[in-house]
Amino acid sequence: MDLAMLLQLLDSSVRLATPLLLACLAGLFSERAGIFDIGLEGKILVSAFFSAAVAAFTGSVWIGLLAGIGSSIVFALLHGLASITFRGNQLISGVAINFLASGMTVVLGDSWFQIGGRTPQLEGHARFQNLTLPFAEQVRDVPVLGAIYHDLLSGHSILVYVGFLLVPLTWWVLFRTRFGLRLRAVGENPAAVDTAGISVVRMRYTAVIICGVLCGIAGAYLATGLSAGFVREMSAGRGFIALAALIFSKWRPWYALMACFLFGLLDATGSLFQNIHVAGISVPVQFMQALPYILTVVILAGFVGKAIPPRAGGEPYVKER
Amino acid sequence: MTLFKKLFGAAAALTLTATAAAAQDPAIIFDLGGKFDRSFNEAAYNGAERWAEESGGSYREIELQSDAQREQAMRRLAEAGSNPIVMAGFSQASALSVVAPDYPDTTFVIIDGVVDEPNVRSIIFAEHEGSYLVGMLAGMASETGVVGFVGGMDIPLISRFGCGYAQGVRAVNPDATIIQNMTGTTPAAWNDPVRGGELTRAQIAQGADVVFAAAGGTGLGVLQTAEDEGIFSIGVDSNQNYLHPGSVLTSMLKRVDVAVYDAFTNGMDGTLETGIVTLGLAENGVGYALDENNESLITEEMMARVDAARDAIIAGEIEVHNYSDDGACPVQ
Numbered sequence: 063m064d065l066a067m068l069l070q071l072l073d074s075s076v077r078l079a080t081p082l083l084l085a086c087l088a089g090l091f092s093e094r095a096g097i098f099d100i101g102l103e104g105k106i107l108v109s110a111f112f113s114a115a116v117a118a119f120t121g122s123v124w125i126g127l128l129a130g131i132g133s134s135i136v137f138a139l140l141h142g143l144a145s146i147t148f149r150g151n152q153l154i155s156g157v158a159i160n161f162l163a164s165g166m167t168v169v170l171g172d173s174w175f176q177i178g179g180r181t182p183q184l185e186g187h188a189r190f191q192n193l194t195l196p197f198a199e200q201v202r203d204v205p206v207l208g209a210i211y212h213d214l215l216s217g218h219s220i221l222v223y224v225g226f227l228l229v230p231l232t233w234w235v236l237f238r239t240r241f242g243l244r245l246r247a248v249g250e251n252p253a254a255v256d257t258a259g260i261s262v263v264r265m266r267y268t269a270v271i272i273c274g275v276l277c278g279i280a281g282a283y284l285a286t287g288l289s290a291g292f293v294r295e296m297s298a299g300r301g302f303i304a305l306a307a308l309i310f311s312k313w314r315p316w317y318a319l320m321a322c323f324l325f326g327l328l329d330a331t332g333s334l335f336q337n338i339h340v341a342g343i344s345v346p347v348q349f350m351q352a353l354p355y356i357l358t359v360v361i362l363a364g365f366v367g368k369a370i371p372p373r374a375g376g377e378p379y380v381k382e383r
Numbered sequence: 384m385t386l387f388k389k390l391f392g393a394a395a396a397l398t399l400t401a402t403a404a405a406a407q408d409p410a411i412i413f414d415l416g417g418k419f420d421r422s423f424n425e426a427a428y429n430g431a432e433r434w435a436e437e438s439g440g441s442y443r444e445i446e447l448q449s450d451a452q453r454e455q456a457m458r459r460l461a462e463a464g465s466n467p468i469v470m471a472g473f474s475q476a477s478a479l480s481v482v483a484p485d486y487p488d489t490t491f492v493i494i495d496g497v498v499d500e501p502n503v504r505s506i507i508f509a510e511h512e513g514s515y516l517v518g519m520l521a522g523m524a525s526e527t528g529v530v531g532f533v534g535g536m537d538i539p540l541i542s543r544f545g546c547g548y549a550q551g552v553r554a555v556n557p558d559a560t561i562i563q564n565m566t567g568t569t570p571a572a573w574n575d576p577v578r579g580g581e582l583t584r585a586q587i588a589q590g591a592d593v594v595f596a597a598a599g600g601t602g603l604g605v606l607q608t609a610e611d612e613g614i615f616s617i618g619v620d621s622n623q624n625y626l627h628p629g630s631v632l633t634s635m636l637k638r639v640d641v642a643v644y645d646a647f648t649n650g651m652d653g654t655l656e657t658g659i660v661t662l663g664l665a666e667n668g669v670g671y672a673l674d675e676n677n678e679s680l681i682t683e684e685m686m687a688r689v690d691a692a693r694d695a696i697i698a699g700e701i702e703v704h705n706y707s708d709d710g711a712c713p714v715q
Contacts, residue, residue, distance in 0.1 A: 066588070067588070070584075070585065070588040074581055074584065074585065077581070078577075078581065177419045178417045178418050178419025178420070178446075179417065179419075180419065180600075183603075183607070183626065284577065288577045288580065289576045289577050289580060289603075289604050289607065290607045291603075293574055293576060293600055293603070294417060294574065295571075295574065296574075296575075296576070296577070298571065298575060298577070330581065333564070333578060333581050333582050333585060334585045348537070348568055351567060351568060
């Protein structure tokens with residue numbers, strides 16, 4: 063494998079890892095505050111739909127992004143209402159959100175555009191265009207470093223850079239600010255936070271809204287950055303893979319980055335290297351496409367060790383009994 | 384009690400009218416890609432719509448949401464008295480072979496699959512012949528000598544496209560490299576434009592400057608990426624030239640619409656014959672699309688060579704190898 067091929071692989075991994083990363087960080091905020099969220103998938107889907115639909119109506123991808131984030135926040139609040147205010151089961155609420163998103167996007171899409179639940183193809187300003195970083199063209203011919211800068215770092219949509227910058231930001235917010243300390247405490251021992259005079263309910267709602275914003279960006283990236291429009295079920299299980307990455311990383315931001323990048327890399331490998339010949343034997347395509355899942359099981363079972371979720375996760379907080 | 388009676392009566396009346404209206408109507412079942420996939424299912428839908436418009440009749444339709452619904456959908460339409468019932472898509476074959484014997488008076492039509500029952504008409508397209516022609520166009524349009532192919536689900540039917548395409552490319556450029564990729568091994572592979580785009584980028588990185596997508600909804604991602612990256616793409620099943628004018632070189636037409644239209648028309652006349660029917664170049668069942676969106680991309684010379692090849696295939700002078708015959712392709 064030469065450098066160009068390697069860069070191509072990493073470049074593809076970056077694109078595929080970004081929606082996972084955004085969704086994973088979304089889940090990180092929510093679960094660190096004690097709200098399990100298996101509705102990441104649904105929120106990505108609903109945001110993908112609304113961002114593409116509104117971008118198609120208005121012709122502006124930025125308004126589309128806002129609409130996507132808005133719709134995702136509405137779904138997040140729905141989850142919050144069910145699991146914080148009404149103290150319902152968080153898993154069931156999450157499943158309900160996934161179903162709702164899956165059905166609603168197609169029904170609305172069909173009634174708005176009459177093309178079978180998809181949105182029209184987005185063009186020009188209705189899509190996120192790829193950014194070329196400064197001097198990318200000039201340093202292109204510098205050996206190795208120039209190629210890395212031009213082919214790998216430059217030429218992504220702005221949301222990719224946002225996604226990667228959110229990792230240090232998340233780390234800083236969670237581990238270096240008062241807000242982060244309280245957020246983590248709410249997920250571990252809400253009674254202690256309550257005793258200190260801080261509203262558990264408000265902390266948890268804040269976390270859920272942050273989760274909605276990040277899922278919204280992930281969905282918008284999927285529909286208006288990676289592709290040019292919404293198609294039915296386009297999230298294709300990415301929300302669940304993000305959830306796996308979250309457990310994988312034991313609810314820590316930097317590890318989340320690595321886990322998501324690993325999944326992106328495996329996905330990219332599956333599509334780039336379909337016909338491999340090793341020592342005269344040709345590896346079947348099916349094996350290459352199953353490889354990400356096989357490796358996931360191997361890594362999860364063998365290397366990660368015990369992943370302990372936030373202690374108060376999944377349990378609604380009851381002030382007095 | 385009165386409310387219940389009223390509701391019950393209303394429901395009963397509704398059922399009666401529904402049955403009466405459906406008694407003689409034809410029906411169509413779309414496959415998982417969805418009615419508006421801009422490709423295979425949409426071609427079937429267009430055929431059904433054309434029949435409805437010209438004959439003034441109406442038809443029933445079911446859009447499948449999951450594999451488990453196939454048999455149920457067929458039985459429901461057959462019970463309701465629809466005749467003929469057209470099934471779009473190869474994956475309906477196994478369910479149909481179970482259902483068909485139970486309704487001997489209903490004529491079933493399956494497109495892209497073969498079911499050996501006395502009341503089934505199986506329509507097969509010679510995709511390898513049409514793909515051969517677009518392969519020639521790809522080979523002539525390519526400047527790098529590298530062309531790509533993105534298939535949907537990894538099944539022999541799609542390999543038939545790929546194999547015909549590869550033979551066509553080699554016919555005009557014996558040294559050409561052909562990169563063939565499949566999107567996946569499950570039906571989800573028909574609806575994953577993101578992955579389609581990634582596969583296309585990978586092929587472009589290996590030098591491809593024409594990519595043929597035979598992948599249903601996934602193909603939309605291929606066509607989009609091809610336009611973004613400034614290379615040519617080739618659409619499939621329906622005429623997709625209009626999606627990205629100037630970037631879509633041509634489309635491999637598969638006249639699913641004609642097959643559906645004929646099935647409906649003949650079915651209503653009672654002249655629908657059962658058995659296996661193959662629609663190739665000679666029957667105008669497959670071909671390549673030429674319209675105002677791509678006429679500037681196809682030169683006179685290219686057109687002359689392709690048309691000569693088409694005549695030669697019809698006359699039997701060129702034999703395009705069919706992947707389904709032996710499960711192998713002579714050209715890699």
